[in-house]
Amino acid sequence: MPLIIKDEYPETLFRKDGKRLDGRDINELRPIxxxxxxxxxxxxxxxxxxxxxxxxAAVYGPREVHPHHLAKxxxxxxxxxxxxxxxxxxxxxxxxxxxxxxxISMIVADCIEPLLFLELYPGTSFEVFIEVINADxxxxxxxxxxAALALADAGIPMKSLVSAIAVGKIDGKxxxxxxxxxxxxxxxxxxxxxxxxxxxxxxxxxxGEMDLDxxxxxxxxxxxxxxxxxxxxxxxxxxxxxxxxxxxNKSKEKNEKKGxx
Ligand code: UDP
Numbered sequence: 164m165p166l167i168i169k170d171e172y173p174e175t176l177f178r179k180d181g182k183r184l185d186g187r188d189i190n191e192l193r194p195i196x197x198x199x200x201x202x203x204x205x206x207x208x209x210x211x212x213x214x215x216x217x218x219x220a221a222v223y224g225p226r227e228v229h230p231h232h233l234a235k236x237x238x239x240x241x242x243x244x245x246x247x248x249x250x251x252x253x254x255x256x257x258x259x260x261x262x263x264x265x266x267i268s269m270i271v272a273d274c275i276e277p278l279l280f281l282e283l284y285p286g287t288s289f290e291v292f293i294e295v296i297n298a299d300x301x302x303x304x305x306x307x308x309x310a311a312l313a314l315a316d317a318g319i320p321m322k323s324l325v326s327a328i329a330v331g332k333i334d335g336k337x338x339x340x341x342x343x344x345x346x347x348x349x350x351x352x353x354x355x356x357x358x359x360x361x362x363x364x365x366x367x368x369x370x371g372e373m374d375l376d377x378x379x380x381x382x383x384x385x386x387x388x389x390x391x392x393x394x395x396x397x398x399x400x401x402x403x404x405x406x407x408x409x410x411x412n413k414s415k416e417k418n419e420k421k422g423x424x
Pocket of ligand 1: 303
């Protein structure tokens, strides 16, 4: 994926052939890859590449709450830690978690909490650690998406997955999946998340100006993209079980051969 450097803000965000600077159409997603079970020490984990974003999510729980005073007697506690590595962006990002990381941790937690049955786990915690190792726009949406996948990989009962995408306006045109440069140099950025069990919006942020008709157009644009993202999440989960089945079949065959000898 071409990466456009911050100091090289272009005058226009579209090429002469009508495509976006990275060659995409207005409703085209960046390439997305997802994989589960990537952090062996975690109860569940997932890795996502979304354009130039590279993000790990690791889940632990249900387990004892640390610090103890955060424990709740009537339900489990969900804690989300979004961190962007110092080397993940062009500017040196300060290593200590800043206000933006706290805000995004909260956003991801708000999107995920409705999916869980926390009331079944009093006195325990679920912790989700999100590490952005390369960032290029839309990391809050990518993090929400990969965090849901890691929770599912952990086998934690969930009502459904949640998927997220940022739509926005660049050079007056509505587009899906803003890249880093489009996020910075564009006119509007609208991250949206959907929880699939009830098809409700669990995240909606907006920076810019729009009227009601435009809002509907943005939602329509996001809807199709979100369906595609959901399918990629489901495929990543399925492929884990297909792999397990293949390995089981192989070892069965081996044992059968041994038995014949
Ligand atoms: N970014 C950066 N330095 C920072 C924070 C963000 O270069 O300290 C970049 C990064 O590529 C990020 C983009 O700016 O993805 C947009 O950041 P924003 O806060 O809008 O959140 P995001 O779009 O990642 O959810």
